[in-house]
Each structure stands twice: as structure tokens, then as C-alpha cells.
Amino acid sequence: MVNAASIGLSTRDLYLFNNGNSFHSYRFLGAHPIRLGDEKGVRFSVWAPQAKSVRVSGSFNEWQSDKHVMEKVGETGVWSLFIPGIRVGAIYKYELETASGDRLLKSDPYAFQSERRPRTASVVTDLSSYHWNDRAWQLHQQEESPYHEPMLIYEVHLGSWRVKGKEIFLTYEEMADQLLDYVVEMGYTHIELLPITEHPLDQSWGYQTTGYYSATSRYGTPEQLMIFVDRCHQRGIGVLLDWVPGHFCKDDHGLRLFDGTPIYEGADWKRAEKPLWGTLAFDFGRTEVQSFLISNAIFWMDVFHIDGLRVDAVASMIDLHFDKAPELHTYNKFGGRENTDAIRFLKRLNETVFHYYPDALMIAEDSSAWPAVTSPTYMGGLGFNFKWNMGWMNDMLRYMALDPNERRHHHQLITFSLMYAFSENFILPLSHDEVVHGKRSLLGKMSGTYEQKFAQLRLFYGYWMTHPGKKLLFMGGEWGQFDEWKDAESLDWQLLEYESHGRMNDYVKALNTVYADRSALWERDCDPGGFEWIDVHNAAQSIIVFLRRGLEPDCFNVVLCNFSTQHYENYRVGVPEAGMYRLVLNSDEQAFGGHTTLMPEVLTAEAVPWQGRAYSLTLELPPLAFLMLAYEEKGPKK
Structure with missing residues (x-):
């Protein structure tokens, strides 16, 4: 065993990590370039409590891990090693020997950068050198209340908004020019990015993550992402991230059976399995997992100045039976189906985020009828400040698909939402989920002739913009993208050359402008x-x-x-x-x-x-x- 102080680690930090109270664990776990004594190098630290031994394998030792054997730091379950002479840019993995003698080669759960897929190694990175220029934005955010301000979110998948060629993506920095110019011109207030945490499969859109602390290398370096966020703030645009704490993918180099045992997913395989997505749920009751996830939320706000998180699939987190066959059902200690560990975790997550970042946006993507999602935790709520209104979205899309002659029989679909519109602080989402998997584009969902589809989409957008609640629109919807979203291709920008789509784009721009100019459309969104x-x-x-x-x-x-x-x-x-x-x-x-x-x-x-x-x-x-x-x-x- 090694003494924590001898390698620059704090026993207090490790204690807090083990007890679920470390909210900046990325500052000491992972690979950190440091000076130890008279030597510069990198300190590697990883949590693997059941491993028999752990080694560092990488480009600096020709992947001969026996040269760099890590030592346990007390009884913390953390292994650490300082290796002198290593520089930023070195690639590495951890080689873990399990209790049964198997050897596992794992990426660093706390890596700040990863190799571009299909390679899976972690990259030594220094995130401390970027100089931010968004002070004015930060001060402005402290003076405003999001409940009484316009919020018009443009949801973007960076891999298909605009591309140079097949799998030739724009970088984060290029997006800071092209995407940002477009968003400002169209009048949006925020950009929401589909998950940019590192993921192995493009088709997962980032919702099946392996690197929670790594901005995906598909679009460039961490510093380029900082440039993107910084420029957004300088031009008055907030940046939100889709964040996925509900589950992670099973790829061998990821978190699954990390040290040969289920330390991230938990021992109860019925509870861990997410059969709908082929993934694994986190063990929200384990304190080290709480430190890992809450620190990750703080990390994106602290290091990358992200303004808020849209927390994915909340319903699947709080319901132990969510999309599971009866043979996979488990129950809490009271005999119910509520995941009490996940509920406590979400409350603690929001309490912690708002403690450090009172002006943050914490948005629940929750399809359930769980009450008080946006109420404070001291009042029994989950503590989010906004929630997606999935009920409004489903009712309205169903209504707009009806033949107009049939609508008089289904009038409640357009009026029922006002019965509960102020029960939560809502965002009205027209998201990517509604334009994939055979659901058709928003334009395609409208009934009637070709011309009537455009008329109905304009009408629908008008009602959406004036209905109480903040707004979110997925890219391409603003000009009436006709085909479903194709995640492997660029949006159909050529449609803007056609009069009907060009005029739709003009209408959305005008509607966005009216929304921004008319305070009655947003000042009292959360007020009956x-x-x-x-x-x-x-x-x-x-x-x-x-x-x-x-x-x-x-x-x-x-x-x-x-x-x-x-x-x-x-x-x-x-x-x-x-x-x-x-x-x-x-x-x-x-x-x-x-x-x-x-x-x-x-x-x-x-x-x-x-x-x-x-x-x-x-x-x-x-x-x-x-x-x-x-x-x-x-x-x-x-």
C-alpha cells in the first residue's frame, strides 16, 4: 500500500469519495499531470476495490504494463501511481487482474479525452490552460431568473447538423462559427447538444456512454469544445447538454464489471439490466457511484461552463419495472416498484448542482406522471427546475395527424394540457425522439395535402409558441425537414432552395422574433x-x-x-x-x-x-x- 500524501492525494478527498460526498472527484481520480518533488509526470488513480492488481499500460511503456504496477491507497479501493516523464497526449489504459486471475483492459472512467472510435484508449489531457472570455455572460445569468425569461432551445446532433462528407464531421470550433451564426440569426436562446460524452457507436447518438468525462473526439479536442461554449456565451447563447446517468453500455473497455465485479451496475442483475436498450443501470445506492455521477454533473459546469443538463430517461430511473418483463421485476424494501435509491440520488444531484451553480438549468426528461418533479426537495420534490411536457407533445401530435373533419370529436387533445400546465415548470419539446424510427418528420405527421401540411405545421408551431411553457425544437424542424432525421447524414439543407421550405424557415424565424419581443409569451410561463x-x-x-x-x-x-x-x-x-x-x-x-x-x-x-x-x-x-x-x-x- 502507498500513503496518499506521498503521491499528492488527500485522505479527506478519498474519504469523501468513498462516502458519496465527493462532488469534484475528477480533480484527483483519473490521469493528472503534476509535479511530485522535482519531477514532472502524470499521477494515475482509479477506483477498483475488488481488483487483485492494477497496472498502467500505454504508449509510454510500449503497452508492457508490468513496468508500471499501481499500489493501493489504504482501504479506499483506489489504486494510484505517479509515472515521471509522461506528457500530455500519451495514451493509456488500466490492466486489471480480477480475483479469479483474469486480465481486463479498461479505459479510464475519469479520462478527460479518449481516442477516436473505433480505438478505445484514454488520452492524458490538461484541461486547466484555456482562458475563458465569458465573464459578462456569467454575471448576466446571475441577474436573471429562467422562469421569467424567454427560453427557445435549438436541439442539435453535432454529427448530422452539417457534415463535410461521410463520417467527416465539423469540429467543435467550426461549429462555433457555422452553427452559432445560424442559431443567432434564427433567434434561439439556447443550444442543446445530444450527448457528447464519449461513446463507441454512432447510432446510439451518445446515449450509450463509455467516457462520462470525455467530450467525444469525433468533433475535436476538449479545448475546441471550450472555444465553442465560450463563443456561444459571448454572443448570448446558453449551452445545454443531454446527460445520461440512467444507464451505460456494456462494451468491454467500459464500466461493466470494471474490476471483474459489478461495482458500477450493482450485484442484482435483474435491477441492473436495461433490456429495452441493451445497457446496464447504475447502482444509485452505492456511495462511490454517487460521487462519480454527481461529480460528473458538476464537471461539465465547472470545467466547460455548461449552463445546464437535460437529464435523460428519468422515468426509467425511478421505476424498477420500466420496460421490463415480469421475470425481471424487483421491489424496494417497502414492496413497491419505486427505485428509492434513484429517487434519493436525483434529489441529492439537484441539491448539489444548485449549491454550486444556483443559476443552472436542471431539466428532467420524464415521461411519467411522477408528482413534484420541479418542486424543491425540501417540499418533497425531485428538485429539478424544469421538466419536459411529454403529455402536451403526444396529445398535440396525435391531434395534428387527424383529418380536420374529425377534430371536433377530439377537441380535448388541444385543451387538456391547460388542466395541468402549471403543475410543473414545463418545457414543450419537439425533439429528435419524435422524428425517428418510423414516426415521420413533424411535417410528415401533419394531415392533408402537401400544401395543407405546411399550413398545419405553421399553425401547430404558432400554438406551441404561445402555449405556456419554454420551447425546444430539434434541428431541421424550422424549415419543415420532410424526411425523418437521418443520423448518419447531413440535414437536407438543399430543401431551403424550394419555395415552400424556404418560406417555412422565414415563418419560424418571424415566430421566434415575435416570441422574443413579446414578454407576455414567457414572463409568466409558470404562473396560472x-x-x-x-x-x-x-x-x-x-x-x-x-x-x-x-x-x-x-x-x-x-x-x-x-x-x-x-x-x-x-x-x-x-x-x-x-x-x-x-x-x-x-x-x-x-x-x-x-x-x-x-x-x-x-x-x-x-x-x-x-x-x-x-x-x-x-x-x-x-x-x-x-x-x-x-x-x-x-x-x-x-
Whole structure:
């Protein structure tokens, strides 16, 4: 055994790691270039409590691991070794001898960089040298509340947004130019990246990870990712990561049976198996696993200045029976199906993140009806600050696929979401999951003729943008990508050369601009006072009318959605105040691919009671159209 201090390790750090209270364990585990005495080199440290022996094998010893045998650090389960003379860029793995005498060659769970697939070695990396220039962004974030600010997220898969050729990807740094310019031009507030943690299989999109601390080398170096995030912040764009703590893949060089025993996945194989994905669940009750995962969440915010995490597959974490056959069912100590270890872990994760980063975004991708996901933990909640509204998304996509003549029988699909819209802090997701595996693109889901599909998508986007909740759209949806998402190819950018797709892109850009400019659309997203129905019951005509209110009394917008194919020349709608109402956006404008040629820009309310309101106005309501009016003043000017 080796004394921790003799190799620059802290006994306190190791104690906290073993007890699940180390939230920066990446600072001492893994490969760290250090000076020990008069020598420069690299200290390697790895947790492998049941290993019989551990060695470091790499480019610096011609992969002859017997030259570099690691020593146990007390009873911590950690093995460590300082090797002088090694430089940044060296590649390595750990060779572990199991209790039964087998030899395993494993990548470093704490590696900061990995070889590009199909190679699987870890790379010695120094992450401390980058100079950040996003101080203004950090200060701005401290002054704003995400609940009362616009949030319009552009979800991106870096391997297919735009590529140079087959498996020839843009680098993180190139993305900092091309992708960022596009996002700013289109008016998004955040970029959300599908998982960029290192993964062996492109087709997993990063959701089956082997390197939780490694930004995938497909797109370049860790420093290039820092440049990407830094430039985003300098231009006012937040960066979110999809984060996958629910499960990991079974590849031999990864976490599975890491030291010959299930230290990351746990001994109960029924609980560990994730048959739907062919992966393994983490053992959330093991303290060292808690240190590993919570430290990883902190790592991305600390080292890469990431603004928040979208936590994947929360429902699969908290439900022991999630997508499992009866023979794989297990139960908690109370006889229930809730994974009490995972629930405690999620609460602790959020408490820790918000302790260090109070302005972070912690977003639950949760398809269950679990209550209080976005309530504080001291009130019994899971402690996230936002949750994806999967119910709204499923209902609306089902509704939009209906023939308009059938919609009057399913009116509840567009109104039911307001029964629970304020039970959580919601994000309305139109994500990658909805445009793959035979589900068709968003445009393809719309019913009707080719032209009607575009009209309906414009209408759908209008309702989405004005419904309470923050917004997320997967790449390509903004111009009506016609085919399903193809993860191995670039988006169909050539579609922008066609008038219908180009005008759809213009419409989305205009809609994004209206969203940013109209505070009533986001100031009270999480407040029931920010929404009022004007006409919720008009199933016969498939029309809904509602108000979105801002913090100021006179700040409100009137929204009309006509989900039918009927054209109304003089449609009367009730409004709450006398005065003038300006037409802010009409999805049926010719400029967007519609048919409206001339519509009054300003309408004046009449003292004609209608729909429970003291005033009303009449306007043209085109078929399959979204209209938004902004209230401008209380009565005529003197």
C-alpha cells in the first residue's frame, strides 16, 4: 500500500469519495499531470476495490504494463501511481487482474479525452490552460431568473447538423462559427447538444456512454469544445447538454464489471439490466457511484461552463419495472416498484448542482406522471427546475395527424394540457425522439395535402409558441425537414432552395422574433395568471382563442387558432379591453406560404359583449391558421 500524501492525494478527498460526498472527484481520480518533488509526470488513480492488481499500460511503456504496477491507497479501493516523464497526449489504459486471475483492459472512467472510435484508449489531457472570455455572460445569468425569461432551445446532433462528407464531421470550433451564426440569426436562446460524452457507436447518438468525462473526439479536442461554449456565451447563447446517468453500455473497455465485479451496475442483475436498450443501470445506492455521477454533473459546469443538463430517461430511473418483463421485476424494501435509491440520488444531484451553480438549468426528461418533479426537495420534490411536457407533445401530435373533419370529436387533445400546465415548470419539446424510427418528420405527421401540411405545421408551431411553457425544437424542424432525421447524414439543407421550405424557415424565424419581443409569451410561463381562455369549448368549429398575459396589466396578447379548413370572413372574438389590437403574426400570410393578401394591421375593439368579455372585435380567420394580436392602448387617443 502507498500513503496518499506521498503521491499528492488527500485522505479527506478519498474519504469523501468513498462516502458519496465527493462532488469534484475528477480533480484527483483519473490521469493528472503534476509535479511530485522535482519531477514532472502524470499521477494515475482509479477506483477498483475488488481488483487483485492494477497496472498502467500505454504508449509510454510500449503497452508492457508490468513496468508500471499501481499500489493501493489504504482501504479506499483506489489504486494510484505517479509515472515521471509522461506528457500530455500519451495514451493509456488500466490492466486489471480480477480475483479469479483474469486480465481486463479498461479505459479510464475519469479520462478527460479518449481516442477516436473505433480505438478505445484514454488520452492524458490538461484541461486547466484555456482562458475563458465569458465573464459578462456569467454575471448576466446571475441577474436573471429562467422562469421569467424567454427560453427557445435549438436541439442539435453535432454529427448530422452539417457534415463535410461521410463520417467527416465539423469540429467543435467550426461549429462555433457555422452553427452559432445560424442559431443567432434564427433567434434561439439556447443550444442543446445530444450527448457528447464519449461513446463507441454512432447510432446510439451518445446515449450509450463509455467516457462520462470525455467530450467525444469525433468533433475535436476538449479545448475546441471550450472555444465553442465560450463563443456561444459571448454572443448570448446558453449551452445545454443531454446527460445520461440512467444507464451505460456494456462494451468491454467500459464500466461493466470494471474490476471483474459489478461495482458500477450493482450485484442484482435483474435491477441492473436495461433490456429495452441493451445497457446496464447504475447502482444509485452505492456511495462511490454517487460521487462519480454527481461529480460528473458538476464537471461539465465547472470545467466547460455548461449552463445546464437535460437529464435523460428519468422515468426509467425511478421505476424498477420500466420496460421490463415480469421475470425481471424487483421491489424496494417497502414492496413497491419505486427505485428509492434513484429517487434519493436525483434529489441529492439537484441539491448539489444548485449549491454550486444556483443559476443552472436542471431539466428532467420524464415521461411519467411522477408528482413534484420541479418542486424543491425540501417540499418533497425531485428538485429539478424544469421538466419536459411529454403529455402536451403526444396529445398535440396525435391531434395534428387527424383529418380536420374529425377534430371536433377530439377537441380535448388541444385543451387538456391547460388542466395541468402549471403543475410543473414545463418545457414543450419537439425533439429528435419524435422524428425517428418510423414516426415521420413533424411535417410528415401533419394531415392533408402537401400544401395543407405546411399550413398545419405553421399553425401547430404558432400554438406551441404561445402555449405556456419554454420551447425546444430539434434541428431541421424550422424549415419543415420532410424526411425523418437521418443520423448518419447531413440535414437536407438543399430543401431551403424550394419555395415552400424556404418560406417555412422565414415563418419560424418571424415566430421566434415575435416570441422574443413579446414578454407576455414567457414572463409568466409558470404562473396560472399568465393564461386565460377566451373560447375553449368551440369543438364544432375546431377553434380556440386565449390570452397570454405579462407582468404589466396592459401587456397581453390574443391568440386564435383555427384547426379547421373553414374560412371565416368576419369572425367575432371577445377581448378584455377597449382600444386597439395590432396583428402581430398571421401564419397564412403569402410571405410564409399561405393565401392571405390583405388584412387590417390594426383592429379596434367594439363595445359588443362576446364570449364573456365586455368588448369584441371582428376579423378574417383563414383556414388552418394561427393569428396573434397585441393589445396596444386603452381606448382612442385624445
